[in-house]
């Protein structure tokens with residue numbers, strides 16, 4: 001793991017978590033696990049159950065940023081599959097902005113063919129801004145090329161951003177190439193596109209995880225742990241219309 005927003009350093013082997021600031025964010029709770037029973041004998045079932053739920057929440061309370069934790073990275077790096085697992089681990093919702101786009105506008109390849117990439121990027125940036133305007137912890141995975149849009153990069157400065165990195169070799173080995181015709185027809189395209197975008201990924205991200213070096217389960221735990229310790233992003237969430245000036249962190 002490496003942390004390097006705007007530092008432009010290459011990703012490297014796992015290192016210490018970046019600048020964890022004192023927690024400053026509201027508490028989020030894990031939802032109660034289903035199937036657990038906590039009713040005390042003699043108490044009415046519903047009151048006992050809710051007391052037990054409150055006790056469990058207090059025990060498992062975690063501190064998360066009060067806003068989205070954003071996943072960026074190249075095609076097939078694992079943003080969707082790892083994003084879902086981290087969300088489950090933290091007990092927060094997961095949103096994939098590619099999926100939101102598809103629900104609203106249909107298949108991305110068809111949209112590219114009919115309207116062109118600039119129009120796709122414009123709408124993609126709108127979708128991202130809408131999703132990031134929600135208050136509360138959630139995991140938001142962006143499309144691989146979202147960082148190409150300056151407006152999105154500026155917005156990401158207010159959010160904790162996780163960069164997922166891998167290698168072309170790992171992608172060609174693990175990703176479903178029938179769903180990725182570009183890679184099937186031109187296997188070196190992945191590496192070329194990554195090198196073009198690498199400075200943008202590094203500019204927007206706070207921490208990098210290599211998804212070709214650990215299992216999804218291991219990574220989900222590590223990223224969730226990082227998210228719990230991350231209290232750096234402060235101030236109003238862009239898009240909420242709040243006027244509060246950012247709180248300065250006591251360094």
Ligand SMILES: Nc1ncnc2c1ncn2[C@@H]1O[C@H](COP(=O)(O)OP(=O)(O)OP(=O)(O)O)[C@@H](O)[C@H]1O
Nearest residue numbers: 075076077078079080081082144174211214215216
């Ligand atoms: N450690 C890992 N973490 C995450 N994904 C992994 C890992 N190892 C293998 N994979 C596999 O990598 C593939 C790509 O994952 P996924 O679809 O989540 O990537 P993505 O970044 O969302 O891709 P896209 O840019 O196309 O949206 C999946 O088949 C996933 O199971």
Ligand SMILES: O=C(O)C1=C[C@@H](O)[C@@H](O)[C@H](O)C1
Nearest residue numbers: 075098108142143144145146
């Ligand atoms: O890397 C890219 O440019 C893209 C990645 C996907 O996630 C989609 O957002 C879309 O296919 C474009």
Ligand SMILES: [Mg+2]
Nearest residue numbers: 079080096098
């Ligand atoms: Mg995805």
